Amino acid sequence: MCDAFLNYKLLYAICGYIHINPGKNWDKLNSQEQDLFVHNLTAMELEITATLDYDHSQVCSGGVDIASLNLETLESKNIPGLYFAGEVIDLDGDCGGYNLTIAILTGILAGSSLGSEKDA
Ligand SMILES: Cc1cc2nc3c(=O)[nH]c(=O)nc-3n(C[C@H](O)[C@H](O)[C@H](O)COP(=O)(O)OP(=O)(O)OC[C@H]3O[C@@H](n4cnc5c(N)ncnc54)[C@H](O)[C@@H]3O)c2cc1C
Structure with a gap:
């Protein structure tokens, strides 16, 4: 076939x-x-019986608590001048492009916020 x-x-x-x-x-x-x-x-119905280990994972859950970040800039509320982006933040999605989108958009936001802080 x-x-x-x-x-x-x-x-x-x-x-x-x-x-x-x-x-x-x-x-x-x-x-x-x-x-x-x-x-x-x-x-066809399949029963998921197990998952692969960390080495085979595509995304990790957990990380820096979103509540500890200024969502306008992704700057830490606890440590001024420290910014987070991507998978290190406790934010993840299903497979399908969501995680790359999160990584790229939070990277742009954190990076441009850092740039504007320097300009100020
Ligand atoms: C096999 C696989 C397939 C995937 N497929 C998809 C998909 O189809 N769609 C989707 O949306 N997402 C997918 N993902 C998830 C997506 O790739 C990640 O969520 C995304 O890349 C996270 O981006 P990030 O920049 O936060 O982290 P990363 O891409 O992990 O980048 C972190 C970088 O930091 C570097 N680093 C680590 N420690 C240090 C250190 N101490 N000093 C300096 N550098 C360091 C690492 O080498 C790495 O380059 C996939 C992931 C895997 C593993």
Whole structure:
């Protein structure tokens, strides 16, 4: 089957699960195999049994308490002149670009706040 329409890892996982050769063309599958494939692609239920360790994590929760920061500048309320940005702040999102967005935007905010402080 062509893997152009599906992530190949998903294609191989589903084909392995239902014992279909992933190299077989779609029109060479019989209707039962096609139905089985579609069913597993759209309705497969998986139970998460464990997570990988820290070395494999994509984002960490926890960090500098947001309440301890001036949200206009990301300057610490406790230590004037100290700014925080990115994952070191206790702020994280699901996978999907949220964490890079947080890192970039808080970096811009903290960096530009520091710059304006110097200008003042
Ligand atoms: C495999 C993987 C995939 C990911 N995919 C996505 C994704 O698809 N979308 C998304 O939004 N987010 C994703 N993330 C999360 C995202 O990359 C992070 O949330 C983001 O990069 C955090 O940015 P940051 O600048 O806060 O920290 P980092 O990017 O971790 O940068 C911190 C930097 O500080 C340096 N450093 C550490 N200690 C010191 C020190 N003592 N002195 C000097 N430098 C130091 C480090 O080397 C590093 O370069 C992914 C993360 C991983 C690991």
